[in-house]
Amino acid sequence: MGRDDQWLDVIVVGGGIAGMAYATQLVEQAGFARPEPLRRRSARPVRVRIIAKEAVSGSNSFAAQGGMAAVLHPADSTASHVRDTLTVGEGRNDPAVVRRVVREGPAMVRALTGMGAVFDADATGRIALAREGGHTIARVVHHLDRTGAEIVRVLQERVRASPCITVIDEQAVDLLVDGGRCIGVRTRDPLTGIWTDRFAHVVVLATGGAGQVYLHTTNPPGATGDGIAMAARAGVPLKDMAFVQFHPTALYTGGTGTAFLISEAVRGAGAVLLRADGRPLMAGVHPQGDLAPRNVVARTIARVMARSRVPHVWLDTSPIGAERFAREFPAINAHCLEQGITPGRDRIPVMPAAHYLCGGIRTDGTGRTTLKGLLALGECACSGLHGADRLASNSLLEALVIPRHAAAHTLRTASKRVPGADRPVGEQAVPGKDHHTSVDHDAVMDALRRTMTRHAGILRSEHGLHQALRRIERAGMDAERAWAQGDRSAGMIALRNMVAVSRSIVLAALAEPFSAGTHWVSGVRG
Numbered sequence: 001m002g003r004d005d006q007w008l009d010v011i012v013v014g015g016g017i018a019g020m021a022y023a024t025q026l027v028e029q030a031g032f033a034r035p036e037p038l039r040r041r042s043a044r045p046v047r048v049r050i051i052a053k054e055a056v057s058g059s060n061s062f063a064a065q066g067g068m069a070a071v072l073h074p075a076d077s078t079a080s081h082v083r084d085t086l087t088v089g090e091g092r093n094d095p096a097v098v099r100r101v102v103r104e105g106p107a108m109v110r111a112l113t114g115m116g117a118v119f120d121a122d123a124t125g126r127i128a129l130a131r132e133g134g135h136t137i138a139r140v141v142h143h144l145d146r147t148g149a150e151i152v153r154v155l156q157e158r159v160r161a162s163p164c165i166t167v168i169d170e171q172a173v174d175l176l177v178d179g180g181r182c183i184g185v186r187t188r189d190p191l192t193g194i195w196t197d198r199f200a201h202v203v204v205l206a207t208g209g210a211g212q213v214y215l216h217t218t219n220p221p222g223a224t225g226d227g228i229a230m231a232a233r234a235g236v237p238l239k240d241m242a243f244v245q246f247h248p249t250a251l252y253t254g255g256t257g258t259a260f261l262i263s264e265a266v267r268g269a270g271a272v273l274l275r276a277d278g279r280p281l282m283a284g285v286h287p288q289g290d291l292a293p294r295n296v297v298a299r300t301i302a303r304v305m306a307r308s309r310v311p312h313v314w315l316d317t318s319p320i321g322a323e324r325f326a327r328e329f330p331a332i333n334a335h336c337l338e339q340g341i342t343p344g345r346d347r348i349p350v351m352p353a354a355h356y357l358c359g360g361i362r363t364d365g366t367g368r369t370t371l372k373g374l375l376a377l378g379e380c381a382c383s384g385l386h387g388a389d390r391l392a393s394n395s396l397l398e399a400l401v402i403p404r405h406a407a408a409h410t411l412r413t414a415s416k417r418v419p420g421a422d423r424p425v426g427e428q429a430v431p432g433k434d435h436h437t438s439v440d441h442d443a444v445m446d447a448l449r450r451t452m453t454r455h456a457g458i459l460r461s462e463h464g465l466h467q468a469l470r471r472i473e474r475a476g477m478d479a480e481r482a483w484a485q486g487d488r489s490a491g492m493i494a495l496r497n498m499v500a501v502s503r504s505i506v507l508a509a510l511a512e513p514f515s516a517g518t519h520w521v522s523g524v525r526g
Contacts, residue, residue, distance in 0.1 A: 011200040015052035016061035018378030019206035020155040022403035053171035064148025065263040067140040068396040070105030088134040089387020132392035182374035199419035214354035225501030227380035239382040240359030241508035248297040250353035252312035270319035298352040358386040367406035388517025439482035441491035
């Protein structure tokens with residue numbers, strides 16, 4: 001297809017919706033998703049490598065239940081969706097980015113259906129729309145309670161069908177930077193332990209969230225903030241890291257770690273939050289009641305739990321009924337049945353859990369960071385869409401809209417300098433029977449999670465944040481000592497990243513002069 005210096009080589013770190021959307025859009029816009037006779041003769045051939053440390057089924061993208069917000073109802077409008085987004089974000093959003101993302105929502109739905117995505121329909125055959133927290137009208141497109149999995153399915157089919165896209169099962173560890181430009185990534189093969197420097201014209205971080213820095217999270221085990229930590233170590237600015245969204249209704253089981261999510265759409269269908277004594281929890285708290293912005297609902301639950309000294313509250317699903325619940329929320333229904341709960345009849349014990357990082361690597365509306373050659377997309381990025389709190393179901397929309405613009409920007413501006421050839425950098429030391437470090441990864445991670453949950457979670461205080469920072473720095477020193485002793489294990493890589501992200505969250509929280517959205521500090525008014 002041409003000499004090597006004519007190729008555009010791109011590395012995408014992360015194989016979720018944002019990463020796959022970018023890769024497929026890049027190939028499409030370059031003309032290489034079309035039959036040979038229809039390609040533009042001037043098109044620059046592209047090679048995309050997606051670096052994925054785990055299967056996409058282990059991503060936040062795949063787990064997304066609720067859906068994607070888009071203006072499709074005749075009574076809805078772009079202005080209304082924009083207004084809801086800005087209201088929930090408490091004015092911390094970038095209005096231009098909000099308008100762009102919202103405006104392109106309907107086109108994204110049409111594009112997905114054109115690829116073969118199937119969304120739920122109403123009795124008239126039109127796409128059914130649900131209402132979730134912060135929305136003043138029903139505008140959430142969904143596929144039962146497995147919307148993320150449906151979008152992943154159609155994008156994954158396109159990735160697999162493209163000869164221009166390759167998926168590599170490795171973990172990205174650090175960015176490679178030279179002369180003020182990102183030129184590649186250093187990766188680790190989890191099977192062989194071999195590390196490789198991989199070079200490209202453009203690197204795209206699409207690594208998802210960082211919920212694992214908290215004791216309870218809806219995020220999968222791999223959500224350790226890898227891309228954000230890699231960017232921070234390379235000196236790339238972050239933004240809005242103080243704003244961590246907690247989902248109000250994760251299933252309470254008494255354990256820690258990844259918690260099963262009870263979609264907000266369940267409340268949209270009529271379920272009601274109750275206190276331990278059976279009184280409606282959100283009565284008189286907010287005009288939107290159970291569908292108030294997530295930070296309001298989660299904070300109210302946290303206060304009730306603390307004052308009543310109970311580990312959870314209740315979600316009364318009886319207004320929905322067992323038959324309808326099983327039909328509209330089959331995955332949630334099946335999981336609850338496994339726990340001995342019959343949704344639609346029984347009350348479900350729920351608690352808040354870390355769900356979405358509204359901040360991240362600072363970008364513009366095309367995914368550009370301040371480092372040349374580096375883009376960031378999806379949850380690891382902060383485009384300015386969400387502000388101080390994310391409007392429900394805007395994240396899947398963002399993960400489809402901004403990658404399209406990022407792909408176009410890449411084709412217009414990518415360097416034509418020939419990247420270096422990939423080169424192995426050897427097998428790094430990992431502690432074994434004859435090589436031990438003084439750090440117990442699991443113990444340090446557990447202490448870090450407890451610190452973040454207690455002091456940098458839903459309810460914060462300035463004193464607690466300072467305590468958290470001191471403990472994070474101690475964990476950081478333990479991690480760096482083990483790293484210096486040669487520990488390059490997957491556990492140590494995750495710990496280093498979790499420390500970096502936790503530090504960024506706490507420092508950003510201490511720097512915020514006001515309480516806003518998901519960042520609430522006792523004694524500090526909004």
